[in-house]
Each structure stands twice: as structure tokens, then as C-alpha cells.
Amino acid sequence: MNFKQLEYFAAVAEAKSISGAARELDVAQPPISRQLALLEDELGVTLFLRTNKGVELTEAGRRLYEQSRQMFQSLRTMADSVRDVAAGARGRLKLGVIYSDVQIATHLLKKYHEKYPQVELYVRMGAPDDLLDDLGRRELHALFLRSQSGRSCGLRERVLGEDPLELVMCPETDPAPGRDAIPIQALRDVPMCLLRSDDLWGYGRDLLEECRRAGFVPNVACHCYDTPMELQMVQAGFGVGFLPKSIVAAHPGSPVYTKPVLEFSARSYPILVWEDDPYQSGCVRRFLELAGACGL
Amino acid sequence: MNFKQLEYFAAVAEAKSISGAARELDVAQPPISRQLALLEDELGVTLFLRTNKGVELTEAGRRLYEQSRQMFQSLRTMADSVRDVAAGARGRLKLGVIYSDVQIATHLLKKYHEKYPQVELYVRMGAPDDLLDDLGRRELHALFLRSQSGRSCGLRERVLGEDPLELVMCPETDPAPGRDAIPIQALRDVPMCLLRSDDLWGYGRDLLEECRRAGFVPNVACHCYDTPMELQMVQAGFGVGFLPKSIVAAHPGSPVYTKPVLEFSARSYPILVWEDDPYQSGCVRRFLELAGACGL
């Protein structure tokens, strides 16, 4: 059995006539006659009753006709969906996001999903190192991280924006109430909650350096493994934090707020990171394109 | 696109190698290479990444593979179901049954359904003339009737059994209590509920004739249009009826019972009636075969 036979068969069924189907398909009558006979032979079933003025489906033929219509339908669907996958309009996109990038990631994904609604999105939040491991294992296609990475060897990245790093505090722990910016000297002896700086991702490393340069040993009250925890500690009054301004700005109801450090401006850069693979799947390519178009 | 290309494609996907698939399918390698290229051209999509030690599905190729498996599955299903329809193991069987034949019909259908469980059964009860009309309109395939028909011109029939016609009564209307059979003379003046005898289907016609031969005019208290109604009238004490013994026997809890008429034995013959069509659908043929094997 092959498509041509089924196609001929369906045309004959619709025209209720072999010669009629031949006219419809723009081929001669005998080929259709023959293919029909071959199909009947292969199935071992009579599909049409030949009358003097055309043909008529048997019960079995009716069944084949119904099924073959579904067949053609799913054939078209199949071809279309394969093209969609290749074009990146369908498929699976798996992304990793660090807490600091939630805003920018969701914003970008919203635009992406509006443009490619058929792509299934998988998103996972986690620590940068864990996400990078998954990226290496090809379990994620791209990551929303912050620049400063020392690990992006063999990886491609794209800067998506910039974000000033500022001190985070609540009214009780404000080292300089009433002032819009905080002089570095005001941080002497102030307890700080910072991301652990023994790896490469902590935002506070340069701030600590700056404090030492200013002549005092900073007081790190708490080392946090992740940003959400740091925010919670700051909110609980443990001390001041040092985080991208946008994270705090995104929580308008929260009692915490930020102020810049006078004489010290640091920035963190949200970046998109991915493997440099020339055979990247379509939806990943489209996503990276969109990120490129939306990037800074 | 055609089946061969899909088949080759699936084999390559499974072997992760063109030459491997060629060995598997027992064809040379170049044809597969070429059909694959044709398929990719038609879809406008790269389905495999060619490496130095085989090939690897792309995302789009993976999609096509998944879909093509379903495709092959439904293809097999389709062919099988068409053969089933032709063999009579699948399809639709529409039957008409008169009340008197309910027992024999259900019994036969039970056996049929055990043998051909995939056939959808449609059964309808009605008056003989209505059923015959539907048979003529091809809305029913066969009917369970009783012989005596004058209308079966052009129809084929098969006797399925025989059934003595007996008087039906309840204790209050018994014309000869204490006796096993009732002499015809005992029916003089006894009110009777009979199927209307102005058409050809009434069971009582010959009984009325016999009464007249015995020298009295029978007292027909009620003319019934159908058997269930006649039974109800008899049960309500309107008079005695005259019906196939098996109908009453099938209602063991009922107060009505039957007795034969002495010196007059009439029988009715359950028959199966159908159109004489050489292109009868498979399930009808199988059903008639089974009826033939089970018939008297």
C-alpha cells in the first residue's frame, strides 16, 4: 500500500466513478483502475462494487475511506508540525534563571511566548553553578545569569541590561537615615549580609575591597548562599545587604529599600548564556534571536 | 512524501546510521541516502545531522520520527480494520424483531455477539409491516418474524424453529378448569382477545375458522394490534388469547398460562427474513450463516 493508491482510492470514492476520478486527478483512467485493483489485491478485500454507471463503495471500502481521510489529515499535520519544529515555532525550550534575573527573564519570556505560543517552556530557578552544570549536561538550553562569571569558557553570552548594585536596608538598619546616598565611611562597623564571596558570584566582593581601601574591616554579620535568603535577612534587620537595585524595586510592598554608596558605583549585568552549538534546535535559535533584538 | 520514504527514515532513525538501516532493510545504502535527501527537500527541513560515524536526529527529525511511528501504527490498524469489515468481524448489524420472537432473537444474538464482539448491534422491535418497510428501505438488514407472511416477495427466509399456538388464559377465564387441553366446543361464547385478523399476521385466523367449522360464531371481545397488548388484555381478564406457547413460557412469574386446543393444533414458525442481495455486507453474511447453522 502507498499514498498514491490511497489517494486514487479516495478520489474514486468521492467521484463514485473511476473515470470521473481520472478526470479530477488529470490522469488517464486505466492507471487508476490498476492501482485500485492492486490495493484490493493487497488488502484481499473488494472495495468497490462495479456497476454499469460507475462504482459504489462496499462496507469495507467505506471503512477504508473514513480511515484514509483521517490518515491524510494526520499526514498534513505531521508535515506541518515538523516544519514548525524546524522553524522554531514548536518544540521545547528549557531555561535556567537566577533569582536576580527573574524580572528580566519573565519579561523576555512573555514576549517570546506571544510570538511562539506553541513552544513548551521549561523554566528552573537555581544557583548559578547548578544551572551551569545543567547547561553543560544539555538539560538546559540557556541561562539568565549575571556577569562576573569566570566559568563561561566555551559559552556564549549576551548582555541584556545593566543594574546598579546598591545597599539594601530597612528603616531600622539604615546607616544614614535622611540621606539619599551612603558614604562608605558610614559602613564602618555596620553589620552586613552578603552573598558568600568565596565563589565568583557574590555581588559584595568589590564592596568589601572598597571598605578595606577606605581603612576599615567590614563587619559581615551573615554570609548568604543565595539572594532570596539575603533579602530575608536584611528584611529581618540583621544588617544591610548589597544587591542589584532592580530586585528590590520589583517588591514595592516590602519595607526594604536601597540607597547607592557614595564614591563607589558598581553594576551587575544581566546576561544570557548558552552553548555555542551550530546545530542548536530551532526554538532555541529563535529565542536567542529575540533576546538579541531585545538586549541592550 | 510516501510510505517508503517514511519507512526508510524511521529505519535510519532507529539504526542511527544510513548504512545500518540499509543492512536492516536489505537494500543498498545509496537509495536510502537519496530518499532521505528527497524527504528533507520536500519538507525543507534537515532531519539528521551527518557525523563521521553515523547520523543523529535533529529536533525536527525527532518530531517526525515520533509522528511517523503513530502513522505506521494507524496504517496497520486501518488495514486490519478494513479486512475485519470485509470478513464480517466488524461493522454494523441492524435487526428488526417482533415481540413474539424476542426470546429466539436475543438467544441467537447472544451467540452472534460472542463470536463477533466487534460488530455494533442495532435492534428494533415493532410491528411486522413497519419492520418490512424498514427492510425495504435498507434501514434494517434482517427481521425476526413469524411465518404466514404474504409479503415476503423478493425476500429470503429461514425457519428458526417452531412454536405451538395455544390458548392463553388466567385462572378466572379458564374455559375448562382442571383439564390439560380445551375442547373446541368449550370456546363457545368465551370472550377472546386476538391479534387483529384483517391483516395477514394475526395468529387467530385459523382458530376462528375452526370455531365456525365447529358450529358457533366465536366471540372476539377485543382486537389487539400487537402481541404485548393482547397479553395484557388476557392478564386483565378480558378473555382468552391465542398465542405462541413460548411467549408465555418465557414469563414464569406471570399468572397467565397456556393450554392446547383439543382437535386443533396450529403452529407458528419463527423465521428470519432478509433481502436477497449478493453483495450483502460481511457482518450480515456472517449473521445469516450463524442463523443457518442454528436454525431448525
Added chain:
DNA sequence: AATTGCCATATAAAAATGGTATGGCGCTTT
């Protein structure tokens, strides 16, 4: 450097498919 295994291409043989001519059959028309 040679060998091996892979895929792609070119070409000739084989197979399948399509077109033309023709015949049988039943119905309608003259």
C-alpha cells in the same frame, strides 16, 4: 601514512507507473 567506516554522488539496470489502444458490458437512443 594507511586503513576503515561513514555518507554523497554518478551512472546503468530494474521496477513501477502512466498513456494509448482496445474489448466487454449494460443502458439509452434511434
Added chain:
DNA sequence: AAAGCGCCATACCATTTTTATATGGCAATT
């Protein structure tokens, strides 16, 4: 009643498609 018409089936040749053989390029291994 015979001729004409439209239908499907068959026979046969032409064309197209598909296959097999031979060969080349390429990368990895020996």
C-alpha cells in the same frame, strides 16, 4: 433491434522512478 454511448478492465508500449554498482570525500583510528 441495432447503433451509440459511457463505464470499467486488459494489453502493451513509453516514461518515470527507484534500485544497485562503482566511486569519491571525509574524519577517526591503527
